[in-house]
Amino acid sequence: MRIFLNNKEEVLDTQKPSLTIAELLALKKFSFKSLVIKINGRLVKRENRETAQFQEGDKVEVIHLISGG
Amino acid sequence: MEPASQPTPRKLLTQHRYQIAPMIRGYSDKTLHINLSDYSIRIKDVPLSMKEKFIGGKGYGLKYLWDATTPATRWNDPENEIIISGGPVCGVTQYSGTGKSLVVTISPQTESAMDSNVGGWFGPFLKICGFDAIELQGKAERDVIIVLDGRAGGEVRIEEAGPEPTNSHELAEALTAQYCQTEQDKMKVAVVSTGVAAEHSLIGMLNFSFYDKKKKRVRLKQAGRGGIGTVFRDKRIRALVALVPKVDADINNVVDLKAIIERGQRFNKEIKELDDQQNQMRAKGTAHLVEIMNDYDLLPINNFQYGNSTKVMGYIDSETWKGRFEQGSFDGCWLGCHMSCAKGVNNYVLRTGPYKGQSVIVDGPEYETAAGIASNAGIFNPDYVIEVNFYCDTYGICTITWGTTVAFLMECYERGILNEERTGGLKLNFGNADNAMEMLHQLARGEGFGKTAGLGVRKLKRMFIENGWGDARLLQDIAMENKGLEYSQYMSKESLAQQGGYAMTNKGPQHDEAWLIFMDMVNNQIPTFENKAEALYYFPMFRTWFGLCGFCKLPWNDVEPANNAETKEPAKVPEHVDNYVTIYKAVTGRPFDNRRLIEDSERVYQYQRMFNLRMGYGTRKWDAQPYRAAGPVTKEEYLSRQDRYDKQLRETVGFDPEGKSIEEKMAALRRYRENRYEQLLDAVYTRRGWDKNGVPTMERLKHLGMDLPELVELHRAYEGGELTLK
Secondary structure, eight states: OEEEETTEEEEOOOOOSEEEHHHHHHHTTOOOSOEEEEETTEEEOGGGTTTOEEETTOEEEEEEOOOOO | OOOOOOOOOOOEEEEEEOOOOOOBTTBOOEEEEEETTTTEEEEEEOOHHHHHHHOSTHHHHHHHHHHHOOTTOOTTSTTOOEEEEOOTTTTOOSSSSOOOEEEEEEOTTTSSEEEEEEOSSHHHHHHHTTOSEEEEESOOSSOEEEEEEOSSSOEEEEEEOOSOOOSHHHHHHHHHHHTOSSTGGGGGEEEEEOOGGGGSOSOBOEEEEEEETTTTEEEEEEEOTTSHHHHHHHTTEEEEEEEOSOOOTTTTOOSOHHHHHHHHHHHHHHHHHHTTTTTOHHHHGGGGGHHHHHHTTOSOBTTTTBSOOTTSTTTTSHHHHHHHSOOSSOOOSSTTOSSOOOOEEEEEEOOSSTTTTOEEEEEOOOHHHIIIIIGGGTOOOHHHHHHHHHHHHHHTBOHHHHHHHHHHHHHHHHTTSSOHHHHTTOOOOTTOHHHHHHHHHHHHHTOHHHHHHTTOHHHHHHHHHHTTOSOHHHHHHHOOEETTEEOOSOOOTTOHHHHHHHHTSSSSSOTTSOOOHIIIIISOOOOSHHHHHHHHHHHHHHHHHHHHHTOOSHHHHSSOOTTGGGSSOGGGOHHHHHHHHHHHHHHHOOOOOHHHHHHHHHHHHHHHHHHHHHTTOOSGGGGOOOGGGTSOOSHHHHHHTHHHHHHHIIIIIOOOOTTOOHHHHHHHHHHHHHHHHHHHHHHHHHHHTBOTTSOBOHHHHHHTTOOOHHHHHHHHHHHTTOSOOO
């Protein structure tokens, strides 16, 4: 699946026609907890990550905030 | 109630009684100056102009240090000072993370101004004793203990140290007990100390105590970076003690306590409701980051060669530390902190060294310690980490510095630059925990190769080059230091912005100015040089401000409001910034907003840059980074990320990797990355108001109101080519 992830074109290794945000985080090993996530500019709340879906050509933002130190 | 301890009589060398000046709106406008060469004690007024320009904390430290020293002053000259100052907010108990103080000195490692922020109780207690800052100058002839006694009207005593132990965990415990009649009294004692390794090295640090009532243990927080503990012992100070009669709810006599309470309650609710689903700071502290950094290829492995390892999980990951940390107790390093992230391993039985068999409390490990001591040395053993954490603390050695130093030595050993003959028999392969442990004990004893290791990475590198051990260029590339300070424990190779966030810092590569790896590498939020330069302007300025006021950085962004994602700039955590603005105004009563926050900070930031210039540094050449911070030095490193590097060559550099040797590809990548770093320097210098050589322009200084006589004179000398630059 080809999407735009954080403003870069990215090909995801999946045969599914759509993925949930939770699946994307697992696929990309995005384990950091403080994230701001949007699909085509619409905010996805934490509680909706298991259900919010995107598909080919979508623009997905997974913005990692800052921590530590 | 425990039986009363009788103070051990110590010879009184001098004493000075004084009237305790009250804090008004966060300030007493008094500074305590002690000269150990002649045991003189005096109280100085803080001029209004200094308060307005320098705010407090690091600002005061830098100003006093400038006034006390000359460009020729070395770290071990008597005129060098150690300044401790908390800033106007330090000592607030109604908001989390408001007990920090800043320690400033001329560093034995960088030979310029060093600052290190620290929790524990001394900073707030200094204010209860009536002082915005303390300056420690001169050198005593014999070991002394300095006591600030705020219990009976105000008295400063310099006493000759007796049989007290030197190592921090014993000394802080002994001195705390000496001044207490009851268990409750232990909440009124703060001890600053270091340990024996600070006497034999250039990388000594300071421990600031706080008392854990539940565990009935004295605990320690560290002003780690840059060898301040070494200066402390060189001045023959065994300990600095503050005694207070009580801790009032409002030691600062703030303007609007209600506003602080309201913001504090709001923040505490966030912590309670959100921390478990966010970073789990209350359960894991900063150690929650270990496997996250591993997942993102950012955890330093084997002297920053690689960014992840399969050996992390189950050994040094956050669940391991959560299981080791004593849960459910007070872990705030200042009163009223609900973030409570100063985690500790309690009742740990030591396996090595002079305290073998003793049951102790170990403060940590934090992320930096776990990464530096374990993964960066290829030692994935939690007990080793805990043991080194304890001994580094009590011996007075910075765990970040030690981690990076050991990693460097191990790589030198693996590459034949060192061998058993050169290390006095130590086998320093990656993963050799026993020999690394022994090296630390050697340092504490002032013996063998361990003592040599205490020189720190820059001086070790130079020594190896002078001895003809190994290839000089390789050593330059793999010695992870900049300005003489060792890198802290994040991989910056794939983030150009973070390379600047490390090597363009004022004091050296510590992550407390800017941590931009996610914004840059993962989020792709700052793709252009201008974007990166803006981030390398805003974040260092913003974060410097914490150190002017007495704030801890962690509550800023280690928990975030539930609606933070919906704000315009979530990376800045706007609601928390608004908390800070509100609290600062509520403490000081000054007009204040986000713009003034950055301005206040920038004045001090530029002053520190000029301080570096004054000492012969502070120019472009000193912002250079070791190549390993920017890219693969060895074939193995290239191969470990070959797909990424080949892709970059093909798509960005315009170099077809097909059919090319690894050496050719590495050379092309290096040219590209080194060129990009130079372009970044240009962009950031422009944004910060610096010339091409990295020196603040007179125009910028004037704009900030920092055309102070000493800066104008220095700038004139610089422009006239009269400065001796190193």
